[in-house]
Amino acid sequence: MAQDDVETTIPGRSLLQHLERVGKGAAVADEIFGLVGKSLFFAEFSREDISVLAGYMDVYRAQPGDIIIREGDGGDFMLLIVEGTVDILKKGLRGEQQHMTSADPGMTLGEMSMIDGEPRFATCIATDTTVFAVLHRDDMAKIILDHPSLGSKILVKLVSMLSARLRHTSARLLQHMGRDPLS
Numbered sequence: 001m002a003q004d005d006v007e008t009t010i011p012g013r014s015l016l017q018h019l020e021r022v023g024k025g026a027a028v029a030d031e032i033f034g035l036v037g038k039s040l041f042f043a044e045f046s047r048e049d050i051s052v053l054a055g056y057m058d059v060y061r062a063q064p065g066d067i068i069i070r071e072g073d074g075g076d077f078m079l080l081i082v083e084g085t086v087d088i089l090k091k092g093l094r095g096e097q098q099h100m101t102s103a104d105p106g107m108t109l110g111e112m113s114m115i116d117g118e119p120r121f122a123t124c125i126a127t128d129t130t131v132f133a134v135l136h137r138d139d140m141a142k143i144i145l146d147h148p149s150l151g152s153k154i155l156v157k158l159v160s161m162l163s164a165r166l167r168h169t170s171a172r173l174l175q176h177m178g179r180d181p182l183s
Helices: 003-009 013-017 025-034 047-054 111-116 137-146 148-177
Strands: 020-024 058-062 067-069 077-083 086-091 097-103 123-126 130-136
Touching (some): 013 067, 020 025, 025 058, 077 111, 111 148, 137 148
Antiparallel strands (some): 020 058, 077 130
């Protein structure tokens, strides 16, 4: 089955189909390496690490207003923002979109669904022309088999990032729970 056929059958990948595919990640490896100082994810990655990782990625361009990830969709990929900004929105209790935060170059999105296969937690929309590199779960598995040291480094980074986010969210929840309901 061709890659395009796979993309049409996996919910969540269909959004990528509607975006401009720029090429393979190797074409933006230098730009990704330039993000090292701006991205906690790449803090301990060498130029060689980034070059190998980029070779497993595809690069896309989204225009302002394009949905890159939709809340509730399935998804087996994460993305790295190379250029541009992405707004992250979450449905509120009444179904309205609430702005949670924005993501800039060097930030990753979609890690949870890539790892656990669960539906997407939030919607990600390009706020300006955005270039991003995509790593699919299958390619992550190939990295682990082909380059175990790099695969381990990526997994440790992902676990550390997700743990930090969980701790931050837990602290905010505790802070919220401690508030006086009348205030």
